[in-house]
Amino acid sequence: MKNSGRLDIIKTCPLFSGIADAELAALLGCLAITAKNCAKDDFVFTTGERSGPMGLVLSGSVHIVQEDFWGRRTILTRIVPGELFGEAFACAGLERLPVSALAAEAAEIILFDYRKIASPCARACACHSGLINNMLRILARKNVFLVQKIEHLSRRSTREKLLAYLSARARETGQSNFAIPFNRQELADYLAVDRSAMSSELSRMREEGILEFKRNEFELFKT
Amino acid sequence: MKNSGRLDIIKTCPLFSGIADAELAALLGCLAITAKNCAKDDFVFTTGERSGPMGLVLSGSVHIVQEDFWGRRTILTRIVPGELFGEAFACAGLERLPVSALAAEAAEIILFDYRKIASPCARACACHSGLINNMLRILARKNVFLVQKIEHLSRRSTREKLLAYLSARARETGQSNFAIPFNRQELADYLAVDRSAMSSELSRMREEGILEFKRNEFELFKT
């Protein structure tokens, strides 16, 4: 990948938002970065290791995976170019990582040390304060998102899950009609329910006058 | 509450861990703290506000609550003395808060501004770097916990939820036998399933030779 392309990807990462282009190159020098080219199935870090660096994907993709007691593997997330991974584990200072990261396909990544972000560097560059704020904001927003998702998943029935999710969307937009960013299968996966059962439930709720919908456009009714 | 008692509570909060007693008093002066005595049902912040301060409970308790589109209220968490609340919302810089906080009973709380934590103060006290690290660690650990909980809640059946949860405990302890910090009702609430159905499922799994248990002591078997 060309150097200019790499910088373009890096700039899209929220960790560096608000950092001027001129400063970015200098900043990258501060952060003890290791570039790495991974072949498919190369591990970036593995379960049980003491947590270390965080990563940024430049090309290809990385899977975060977890194995249960009997060795069955689950893919928790797929990380695509411009996205960070491992930042929560790096900042948490865990004894042992509960997950592994491996290249889902050939991938270029860069690794860096969160401690270089958290503590001012020798040159005390002004943008460190910006980096720290970005890191806090990234973790905090993910936190808020995860708490909301748990609220939706904790509901006992498909209907309750739908109402919780749709209420959150209405709250977010401030409107009773809104679009959702999922198709039916994605919504069902998000709520951990069966797609066809969910479709039936939506139809039932429409019959009861609770809501109206067309594709991914929804409207909720108070009465 | 006596001043000494307040300091004792404050010291238990992980935000201030590693901060020497001598520095703590000075530090508290930096953080633009407002003390507040709340009567039962007083709001600390309300849904829709632009997010502002974070809080620390000194006595009494605070509920974080959310209302759905139809006005049905859910208690998301209960915050007890020594615990922070609103820190994720404060750091995330949200347009509008998705939740409200109110005193569940008469409560003493202190409020502070996360920006005073995130950026070095005029006096550039050394412990600010410690505070920032504490804040990052708090958010990151909560993140890891929430991701794990979502992994457990996303399973489609009671059995799968139990296996995911128990696998995580085994991974954490590094052992096939371990204790869990929940009784049956609490575990059922955590996994969002019915207690009695979960008890039946556990018995069935025991019959199948998957695991053994007695009260909150569990052992998993590979074969």
Added chain:
DNA sequence: GAACATCTGTTGCTTTTACAACATGTATAC
């Protein structure tokens, strides 16, 4: 516009869960 792929909704059947009620087990106080 014909062919194709994809998304969404519907239906009947089977399996699983929730619920309620009760039985057993365990810890604690008197």
Added chain:
DNA sequence: GTATACATGTTGTAAAAGCAACAGATGTTC
């Protein structure tokens, strides 16, 4: 030891969800 409260396990029934198969709607490509 007995009484008590509480936690855990068991059972039957009703309700809900999962599953599979299909039909209709929508969108895309040639």
